[in-house]
Amino acid sequence: MSEDIKRIFSSNLKEYMKINSENATKLSNSLNFSYSTVSDWINGNKMPRSKSLQILAEHYKLSTTDLLKQKNVRSNNEYHPSNNTKIIEKLITTQITGDQLDSILSFIDFTTRNNTGNGDSKK
Template identity: 30%
Template sequence: MSALGNKKIMAKNILYYMEKHQKSRNEMCEALGVKYTTFTDWVKGNSYPRIDKIELMANYFGISKSDLVEEHVVAPRKGITINVLGRVAAGIPIDAVTDIIDTEEISLEMARTGEFFGLQIKGDSMEPKISDGDVVIVRQQNDAESGDIVIATINGDEATCKRIRKYRDGIELVSSNPCYEPMFFSNEEIENKPVRIIGRVVELRAKF
């Protein structure tokens, strides 16, 4: 059977627009001037409305007749592709980094909350959760809450992944791996070294 005149497609579309506009069957019957049993047959796919009733429904919902008659294929929502960087050097804007090793996709919802990049982790300082070769998704920002996992540059070196602890007199960058000692920086050292937060880790894309 073709889509035109397909009772099941009509039923699905009527129910969709009823739910969207929060209309009951009784309200629909009153608006269209049809019996409850007749309308029930339409939404169950047992019968097909006359063209004048389809036109009435379309006007009632503020849509075209084709919106009721034709099957609608909802395209899958696409995400946003971001670059995965192999390294981030201090003082170079993320957009200018050329060491792009891969790409990852993030959701549209996430993309609306800021600018993001991926970073491949080197070393075992964040083991066991984040391993060498894993990719983290990073939201670009120059500050973070105490307890967040951040990407930071220290003394002009390549960026590193650490958990930040904030204190009144400075910050501590803490590795998850107990083999590594926490690094404390006073407020003066943060300015002079300098220590810079360039992003907060929002998601882990672990390797195999």
């Protein structure tokens, strides 16, 4: 198996774990995978079998392709819609007040109107 696909998958898995505030223990326990298996995936030592890949995709509400495709490299300050969407989705699925929801929606509206996609705001 290509080392590139292992590296890409490992990077994507780490990103989705971070977005969902998960560590290897939490992920392995919640999906009933062994810790060593999850650790091997995170470290790019092994790839999950197709059934495990599907379980991971369902866990993160993604397609298996989302876990396997190369993402564009971005700076830390740059707009990253997939991260923002996941964070907002997580916030909305928890109990928030109407005022908090209004603030979130205002932020989304501001970002989409004022973002060129390259991290620079429109003037």
